[in-house]
Amino acid sequence: MELLYEGKAKKVYSTDNPDELMVEYKDDATAFNGVKRGTIVSKGIVNNKVSAHFFKLLEENGVATHFIRLLSGREMLVKRVEIVPVEVIVRNYSAGSIAKRLGLDEGIKFPFPVIEYSYKSDELGDPMINDDHIRALGLATDAEMAAIRGMALKVNEVLSNYLLHKDIILADFKLEFGRYHGEVILADEISPDTCRFWDKNTMEKLDKDRFRRDLGGVEEAYNEILKRLTGESVL
Numbered sequence: 001m002e003l004l005y006e007g008k009a010k011k012v013y014s015t016d017n018p019d020e021l022m023v024e025y026k027d028d029a030t031a032f033n034g035v036k037r038g039t040i041v042s043k044g045i046v047n048n049k050v051s052a053h054f055f056k057l058l059e060e061n062g063v064a065t066h067f068i069r070l071l072s073g074r075e076m077l078v079k080r081v082e083i084v085p086v087e088v089i090v091r092n093y094s095a096g097s098i099a100k101r102l103g104l105d106e107g108i109k110f111p112f113p114v115i116e117y118s119y120k121s122d123e124l125g126d127p128m129i130n131d132d133h134i135r136a137l138g139l140a141t142d143a144e145m146a147a148i149r150g151m152a153l154k155v156n157e158v159l160s161n162y163l164l165h166k167d168i169i170l171a172d173f174k175l176e177f178g179r180y181h182g183e184v185i186l187a188d189e190i191s192p193d194t195c196r197f198w199d200k201n202t203m204e205k206l207d208k209d210r211f212r213r214d215l216g217g218v219e220e221a222y223n224e225i226l227k228r229l230t231g232e233s234v235l
């Protein structure tokens with residue numbers, strides 16, 4: 001196996017099969033486009049297992065994903081895709097950058113899921129873009145964006161309902177999609193790194209905001225999400 005790519009939170013390796021890659025989830029944590037750095041003990045295991053759990057649930061509900069199977073605590077086998085350089089953010093509640101940008105308090109429920117797009121570029125800090133930018137720059141076709149939007153809303157519906165049964169509010173999340181043999185499928189990860197999870201009863205944050213905002217209890221929050229979803233514990 002050859003290391004093809006190392007990102008902030010994951011390493012990607014080739015496999016014997018040209019259509020398949022291995023993803024290894026790391027404990028390294030970054031925030032604010034790499035300005036804040038640290039380690040979240042066992043984060044890689046939590047994010048691998050939580051992502052696998054969500055990908056399976058989504059496949060059962062008709063959403064095509066890159067997930068094939070878990071290989072170990074930190075590793076999963078995935079379909080090799082060409083990543084669409086558009087990050088898709090779905091917001092059910094105000095938080096984070098939208099609260100800052102629009103001067104909103106956090107925790108306001110939107111009347112419908114608000115979708116935003118960012119251009120996937122570390123150098124530029126993932127700037128927000130719209131459908132016209134995506135079309136003008138040729139980042140994705142109109143047909144691909146229609147599929148992506150529909151899948152993002154379906155992911156939101158499936159995960160929001162599922163998580164509410166675990167007493168978790170899905171405030172917002174970020175998705176990435178990839179092209180696989182002419183089809184767009186869900187790729188990357190779905191984890192406490194890429195979602196805002198709030199405890200339904202206490203509104204306690206159970207996600208990367210604990211790291212971003214120095215709230216403490218970071219490992220415990222990641223572990224709590226894994227425990228509520230799979231019953232497992234890494235602490």
Ligand code: 5GP
Pocket residue numbers: 087089095096097098126172173174193194195196208
């Ligand atoms: P915000 O735009 O408020 O910073 O993020 C909205 C949601 O998308 C949050 O759940 C956040 O975790 C996720 N998100 C947006 N951009 C990124 C990114 O570049 N990396 C990660 N890990 N998550 C992101």
